[in-house]
Amino acid sequence: PAAVIVAIDGPAGTGKSSTSKAVAAELGFGYLDTGAQYRAITWWMLNNGIDVTDTAAVADAAAKPVIVSGTDPAAPTITVDGVDVAGPIRGQEVTSRVSAVSAVPEVRTVITELQRSIAASAERGIVVEGRDIGTTVLPDADLKIFLTASAEARAARRSGELGGKDAADLAATQAALARRDAADSGRKTSPLAKADDAVEVDTTDLTLQQVIECVVTLVQEKQ
Numbered sequence: 126p127a128a129v130i131v132a133i134d135g136p137a138g139t140g141k142s143s144t145s146k147a148v149a150a151e152l153g154f155g156y157l158d159t160g161a162q163y164r165a166i167t168w169w170m171l172n173n174g175i176d177v178t179d180t181a182a183v184a185d186a187a188a189k190p191v192i193v194s195g196t197d198p199a200a201p202t203i204t205v206d207g208v209d210v211a212g213p214i215r216g217q218e219v220t221s222r223v224s225a226v227s228a229v230p231e232v233r234t235v236i237t238e239l240q241r242s243i244a245a246s247a248e249r250g251i252v253v254e255g256r257d258i259g260t261t262v263l264p265d266a267d268l269k270i271f272l273t274a275s276a277e278a279r280a281a282r283r284s285g286e287l288g289g290k291d292a293a294d295l296a297a298t299q300a301a302l303a304r305r306d307a308a309d310s311g312r313k314t315s316p317l318a319k320a321d322d323a324v325e326v327d328t329t330d331l332t333l334q335q336v337i338e339c340v341v342t343l344v345q346e347k348q
């Protein structure tokens with residue numbers, strides 16, 4: 126039988142990564158974090174002295190870095206030109222610049238092709254998480270999920286992950302998330318959007334375990 130393709134999209138802080146990894150592990154599927162790929166190309170641009178506000182320079186360099194994603198949900202990996210960048214791509218420098226780089230059409234073309242080839246080589250199935258998976262990358266996915274949560278819930282989760290300690294940390298995280306979501310939703314080329322045939326799951330009042338169970342059930346209904 127053909128591999129089962131699950132697309133999970135939504136803004137930052139909705140639990141996409143935690144949910145996607147757990148669902149993939151439970152079903153014996155692969156897992157692809159497409160945000161990590163956009164972060165990796167952004168890291169490479171910064172590391173190579175490319176001005177990421179210079180759209181033409183970013184476009185010219187888009188095909189140069191060799192990005193490799195490991196799809197084991199128990200231990201996902203990401204390398205650029207053979208360098209393990211799993212740590213640095215989570216830093217504030219990359220996080221604050223990734224939306225500018227990911228808005229460049231040449232970058233999206235390169236990364237989208239990579240994502241499609243990884244999905245095409247999936248065996249039992251693959252869970253692909255991102256912003257435009259259901260709308261653009263894999264429009265024929267067997268199941269599309271769009272995760273949402275209130276701005277407050279998303280900021281609280283992300284601030285917790287970052288080790289935030291007080292109300293000021295929380296406010297700063299909420300502002301940074303809002304900026305990134307506005308950029309990702311407002312860009313011209315494949316913006317963050319819910320596909321018409323996606324199932325929307327509002328995770329504000331759900332535990333991670335409840336979201337995982339909900340998605341696993343939806344996948345099993347498709348099999």
Ligand code: C5P
Nearest residue numbers: 137159160161163223224227255256257
């Ligand atoms: O998911 P994560 O927050 O790591 O994604 C980082 C950034 O990568 C997003 O803010 C967005 O700019 C970009 N991205 C994208 N399309 C995707 C996944 C991520 O543009 N499919």
